[in-house]
Amino acid sequence: MSMPGHLKYTKTHEWAKREDDGTITVGITDHAQSLLGDMVFVENPAVGRTLATGEECAVVESVKAASDVYAPVAGEVVAVNAELEASPERLNQDAYGAWMFRLKPSDPTEFDALLDAAQYQVLVDSESH
Amino acid sequence: MLKQTPLNQAHRDMGARMVDFGGWDMPLHYGSQIEEHHAVRRAAGMFDVSHMLIIDLKGEGARTFLRQVMANNVDKLQAAGKALYSCMLDAGGGVLDDLIIYFLREDWFRLVVNAATSDKDLAWLSAQRDRLAPSLELAARRDLAMVAVQGPDAREKVWGVVPGSREATGGLKPFQAAAFGDYFIARTGYTGEDGFEIMLPASSAPALWAALHRAGVPPIGLGARDTLRLEAGMNLYGQDMDEATNPLESGLAWTVDLDSPRDFLGKAALAATKPTRQLVGLVLLDKGVLRSHQAVSTALGQGEITSGGFAPTLGLSVALARLPIGVSPGDRVAVQVRDKSLSAKVVRYPFVRNGAATYQE
Numbered sequence: 001m002s003m004p005g006h007l008k009y010t011k012t013h014e015w016a017k018r019e020d021d022g023t024i025t026v027g028i029t030d031h032a033q034s035l036l037g038d039m040v041f042v043e044n045p046a047v048g049r050t051l052a053t054g055e056e057c058a059v060v061e062s063v064k065a066a067s068d069v070y071a072p073v074a075g076e077v078v079a080v081n082a083e084l085e086a087s088p089e090r091l092n093q094d095a096y097g098a099w100m101f102r103l104k105p106s107d108p109t110e111f112d113a114l115l116d117a118a119q120y121q122v123l124v125d126s127e128s129h
Numbered sequence: 130m131l132k133q134t135p136l137n138q139a140h141r142d143m144g145a146r147m148v149d150f151g152g153w154d155m156p157l158h159y160g161s162q163i164e165e166h167h168a169v170r171r172a173a174g175m176f177d178v179s180h181m182l183i184i185d186l187k188g189e190g191a192r193t194f195l196r197q198v199m200a201n202n203v204d205k206l207q208a209a210g211k212a213l214y215s216c217m218l219d220a221g222g223g224v225l226d227d228l229i230i231y232f233l234r235e236d237w238f239r240l241v242v243n244a245a246t247s248d249k250d251l252a253w254l255s256a257q258r259d260r261l262a263p264s265l266e267l268a269a270r271r272d273l274a275m276v277a278v279q280g281p282d283a284r285e286k287v288w289g290v291v292p293g294s295r296e297a298t299g300g301l302k303p304f305q306a307a308a309f310g311d312y313f314i315a316r317t318g319y320t321g322e323d324g325f326e327i328m329l330p331a332s333s334a335p336a337l338w339a340a341l342h343r344a345g346v347p348p349i350g351l352g353a354r355d356t357l358r359l360e361a362g363m364n365l366y367g368q369d370m371d372e373a374t375n376p377l378e379s380g381l382a383w384t385v386d387l388d389s390p391r392d393f394l395g396k397a398a399l400a401a402t403k404p405t406r407q408l409v410g411l412v413l414l415d416k417g418v419l420r421s422h423q424a425v426s427t428a429l430g431q432g433e434i435t436s437g438g439f440a441p442t443l444g445l446s447v448a449l450a451r452l453p454i455g456v457s458p459g460d461r462v463a464v465q466v467r468d469k470s471l472s473a474k475v476v477r478y479p480f481v482r483n484g485a486a487t488y489q490e
Contacts, residue, residue: 037146037352038163040439040446041418059467061418063162063352063439066467085416092161 001124002030004096008072008111009120012054015096016072018111024073024103028060030095031124036062039088044080044101051075051103053110058100060091073110075103134179135274135331139338143348150351151245153180158350165353166441169320170484173280174349175341182247183270183328184240184254191238194262195230198254198394200376202386206232212304212317214384216376217250218395222402223372224379226250227364229317231306239313241275241326243366257394274334276327278346279357281484283324287314290340298325319354321361321482359447360440362410362479368421369408369435369449375399378451380408380478404454406432410478410488411448411462415471419448419464425473426463429453434464442481447488449478459490 007015013032017025033039041061051057051071058069079102084090090098105111115123131154140147145156156177158165168174186194195203201215211232217225226246231239242250251269258265278287288295297309298316303323306315313328329337342348355365362380364370370379377385377399386393387400411434413419419437430453437448448464452475456462460475476488 037158038161040163041416043417061439063356063441064157066418066420089163 001034002096003117003120005117007096008114008116009123010070010072010114011123012070014069014072016111016114017099019102022105022108023078024075024105024111025099026069026072026101026103027099028069028091028095029120032067033091033095036060036067037064038062039091042084042088042091042100044084045077047077047080049077051077060088069100071103072114073103073105074107075105078102078104132180134177135334136177136179136276136338139335140177140348143342145348145350148351150180153244155180156348156350158352159348162350162352162356163441165347165349166356168347169280169322169349169353169357170442170481171280173278173283173286173324173346174353175338175346176277176279176349176354177274177338178277178326179274179331179334180244181275182242182244182250183273183275184242184251185268185270186238186240186265187236187268188262188265189236190262191236191265194258194265195238196391196393197261198257199230200385200393200395201230202389202391203230203232203238204391206230208305209233210301210306212306212315216370216381216384217253218376218393218399219372220394220398222375222395222398224366224370224374224376224381225253225372227366227370227381229315231313231315233308245367272331273328274331276329276334276337276341277318277324278327278341279318279320279322279324279349281323283322284316286341286344286346287325287327290344291337319361319363320357321363321479322357322484356438356441359436359438359449360442360479360481362449364408364449365436374451375402375404377402377404378406378408380449406451407454407456408435408449409452409456409458410476410480411437411450411464411473412476412480412488413446413448413464413471413473414461415473417446417466417469417471419446419466419473424465425450425452426465426470427452427456427460429455432456440480442484443486447480448473
């Protein structure tokens with residue numbers, strides 16, 4: 001299962017990437033998409049919505065089940081990946097390329113406290129036993 | 130410890146994601162459930178359905194016994210090899226299971242029942258046998274495996290890998306079966322496509338599976354099996370009907386023979402019932418996915434989705450729902466999906482047959 005080292009991760013299987021302009025891009029991990037199976041529907045938050053840390057803000061639905069996506073950090077939604085609406089299967093094909101939404105964080109230090117790849121790997125290993 | 134079919138190792142070798150399905154270690158998919166679904170609609174795919182239980186009923190009076198315990202009328206089975214879909218009811222008219230009955234000889238009928246209910250079914254049938262026809266033999270055939278090959282090219286694929294089978298089964302009509310050596314080949318299935326269900330000795334199953342695979346037939350997991358049967362409008366026991374519901378409110382009135390003088394378990398209860406609910410098809414008009422247990426609001430009252438999901442052939446979400454009698458095709462209903470109320474249209478199902486959309490308002 002792929003876990004790029006330049007990303008941060010959450011216990012709820014989102015990945016987060018800090019962009020050069022300080023915004024945080026969010027998606028679901030390769031592990032998450034693999035567990036859920038073929039994606040058929042994505043519902044992203046509205047641009048402009050303000051999210052609290054850990055808030056339920058998006059839904060991904062696979063052939064198997066619906067799954068909530070949580071905000072890794074607090075902030076305002078500044079962009080969403082509209083491509084996923086027509087092509088939810090992008091989440092299966094390229095979990096770390098198919099971003100879901102981008103946040104302007106209200107506290108830039110919150111990002112640093114997220115799991116790194118090694119810590120996330122430990123979490124995934126512990127869940128698969 | 131999960132139970133394993135004779136094809137367990139084959140599934141693992143093919144990279145299946147295995148899941149616990151009613152106590153059986155079964156393949157959910159082998160990579161992409163949607164691609165597997167399309168393979169069956171467009172060409173052919175093979176399913177391991179060995180977890181289902183084959184029960185042979187043997188002895189004089191087998192037909193008479195089945196007339197008493199099955200809701201459908203086994204007198205429709207007159208030619209050897211003919212198959213019949215039926216519900217098995219309790220005295221209250223609740224559905225104990227749905228099954229296929231094959232007629233082989235007057236003293237030999239074969240039943241195929243669901244995996245999750247197989248112990249219950251055997252116990253029930255044994256109790257009825259003891260009461261009604263103690264000389265009959267009920268044999269659980271766990272020595273047999275079952276492989277379903279389904280899709281427009283399915284029969285051709287089977288004929289290509291099982292020498293002599295074309296001659297033995299080429300003349301079979303839908304819902305007919307033929308014994309062929311130690312195979313029993315039925316033109317039945319659970320996908321809405323043409324194809325065969327092949328019962329064979331467990332020890333022969335891995336070789337047949339491998340031969341079909343070499344012939345280009347992909348393995349199909351339980352995930353696609355569920356979306357295929359949902360599109361085909363076929364009930365799933367435990368979800369669309371169970372002991373708490375009767376066939377009349379489960380879209381299965383066509384399988385219940387209330388008109389003939391024949392008496393059967395559950396008949397009196399059904400005859401005294403005036404159904405207030407019916408099973409209908411739903412097509413989601415908004416974006417999202419319908420799922421089982423979602424609440425449905427209609428102009429005539431509340432109901433519930435019994436099976437829902439994404440229909441890959443149609444590219445939208447469909448469902449079976451139990452709604453008040455009087456709700457009709459073409460009506461709009463509201464489905465509660467998380468915090469939203471989504472709009473859906475009532476339709477006559479099946480949604481898909483032989484690769485094409487068939488649902489009607």
